[in-house]
Ligand code: FAD
């Protein structure tokens with residue numbers, strides 16, 4: 001059962017029937033074939049470039065799929081190409097970065113000069129642009145036709161599509177969906193129909209919050225209006241008949257505008273106006289086009305002036321028709337995909353553009369049929385948000401911000417603006433006293449570095465590479481290696497797993513053996529059935545059936561909850577507790593001066609100790625690769641814990657250290673960051689995690705040991721060079737891989753970047769190039785594969 005017959009619902013029906021699930025019914029509240037959602041009037045520009053590899057590949061699949069479909073010979077996809085132009089120097093650099101994202105997923109794109117832009121697009125004068133990114137395979141999707149073509153194919157395999165059936169209730173039994181009830185607008189009046197179903201997929205676009213409410217599911221998206229208008233005939237454009245367009249679709253992101261041809265007219269979309277949120281509860285219910293609101297000319301005027309400035313041919317041309325069309329925005333700009341956390345069989349695919357619709361639908365169908373999508377979807381996971389991040393006010397503030405920033409040049413480290421601060425650890429006050437510069441992760445304020453520490457001498461970084469970075473991070477990292485430093489570990493997700501069967505549950509869920517002695521810590525992986533790495537966890541055995549799991553965010557918590565058998569409780573204790581990392585060669589000096597307990601317990605062991613008067617769970621674990629402990633206590637005692645350690649640390653050179661120091665040290669040690677260095681697309685052996693995979697009965701056990709196809713390896717660069725992550729890696733002219741995480745490694749005085757490379761290019765000594773673009777054009781930086789870890793390969797610091 002699919003609710004909603006827009007581009008997403010139709011694509012889901014097509015993908016499910018292709019996989020043999022042919023008993024599919026698609027219901028829509030509107031009349032078919034144009035039920036009035038966003039898909040009914042979307043202009044359908046498909047630009048594939050995206051900083052997210054997953055999103056870019058979703059788009060690429062949409063291009064491939066729609067190119068192969070037609071409706072009675074009429075096109076679903078018109079491959080006119082895409083042209084993103086730059087009018088500001090910083091946009092030129094951004095175009096190079098975008099070219100890099102595309103290269104790393106195998107899509108050709110070229111940064112071209114002004115003359116070539118003018119040659120490619122009849123309305124763009126060379127003198128108005130600095131450069132352009134030309135993507136020959138971008139183009140126009142005809143959304144209503146894409147719906148029709150995919151619906152027809154699904155119907156030919158057994159699906160049915162029913163219009164004027166508004167789903168008003170989801171029927172459930174024992175935590176599973178069993179069907180839906182609809183209000184049907186039949187010819188003579190309104191009636192009620194019931195449809196049994198084992199699975200329900202919510203593809204209701206911006207109605208999502210209302211549909212979700214039927215099953216108690218906050219669907220964190222904000223419907224917003226966005227202006228689109230069509231001009232009168234433009235000199236220089238010609239009537240192209242059913243072909244509609246031949247010039248590339250055009251983006252003028254410096255002014256939040258995009259353009260497409262409609263024959264001799266031009267269609268223009270604008271994100272330049274104020275955010276116009278729409279309350280889904282107040283949508284007009286009895287119009288043919290509830291997604292289309294009246295045009296507000298005052299919002300349009302400045303945008304049209306900008307459009308005319310880029311395209312002088314619009315000078316004397318007026319707008320013939322405009323509207324404020326509604327579609328969905330989320331807090332982080334990513335779609336919402338996955339299964340309801342507690343109601344099995346209830347799936348969601350919302351906040352999806354036409355651009356990504358086919359890729360999203362394929363991922364969801366794979367998820368439903370095979371257990372997990374073939375692409376990494378953790379950043380799209382419906383269950384990625386904490387409770388606070390699902391609150392309507394949070395969603396409104398962040399989604400509105402996203403609307404404003406949709407075409408902005410965003411630095412990977414740009415922190416979100418509001419609402420902040422949202423979650424603060426008990427150490428926050430002390431952080432501020434020490435001049436912390438914060439970013440925000442998962443709602444938590446997280447220090448990047450502390451102004452109280454002095455900058456290390458280091459060559460100045462160019463502005464892009466230096467943004468949100470400070471050579472103070474080098475000081476903090478070196479202090480960790482040379483004396484001792486204090487890190488806030490509070491944002492690390494901590495989950496208590498308890499009750500009869502807890503041990504068997506964790507043992508049967510993850511790749512390492514967690515049935516170990518009480519007081520031991522185990523590093524272990526959650527895998528997909530295909531062996532892909534969903535997450536890496538530390539599992540600390542606190543009692544026979546009591547464990548503390550260190551995890552990577554909400555998606556992990558969701559998986560643990562979902563799969564826990566009756567009797568095993570899964571409790572996220574992150575918010576009520578706090579943690580500090582006390583690491584460095586002098587960590588023992590500091591801790592022993594405020595602790596009378598025996599601190600001789602070994603590496604990857606845990607004990608309850610007292611720091612001053614504070615009971616603390618101490619783990620001999622260190623993500624930075626130094627002697628020391630993670631120290632956890634309840635949130636109320638956090639400040640006392642900080643103050644006790646801080647007072648004791650003075651004479652040993654204790655410094656507060658931030659996230660940049662942390663990252664550079666973990667990269668020196670070769671410790672992977674789940675979701676960044678490896679994802680569900682990567683096998684443990686490929687990611688260099690064979691040591692965490694033991695024989696046993698757990699998801700992915702068989703597939704996990706397959707032969708590596710590629711490898712995650714460290715690359716070493718000149719210490720003056722900087723890359724930030726996601727850059728493409730080249731061997732000669734061929735793009736052979738991409739960077740995951742990177743940082744300057746102060747202990748080895750080299751810049752380090754982890755990257756995925758084919759097996760034959762993964763041996764130490766292999767020379768490759770990373771394409772980096774900071775201030776202007778892309779540059780190729782030489783890099784060499786090195787053996788790992790580059791720092792303390794024998795682990796002497798951890799086991800002195
Ligand atoms: P919809 O098409 O809205 O479909 C949802 C369906 O669910 C509707 O048909 C609705 O009737 C039905 N429904 C809702 N509630 C119920 C219920 N209770 N029971 C039964 N049925 C229900 N994207 C691009 O990629 N490129 C673009 O250039 C582009 N330009 C855009 C321009 C404008 C002006 C607008 C408004 C959007 C644009 N978009 C673009 C975005 C894109 O149109 C949408 O993201 C996409 O169409 C959403 O598809 P959908 O299937 O999720 O939702």
Ligand code: THG
Pocket residue numbers: 492522523536537538549550551552604619621622623630671672
């Ligand atoms: N601390 C705790 N839990 C965590 C993390 C953490 N859970 C999530 C995430 N971080 C897990 N990631 C790692 C990565 C590496 C190590 C620990 C957690 C690590 N690895 C050693 C190595 O690879 O040599 C030891 C592995 C072993 O002996 O099995 O320390 O930061 N609590």
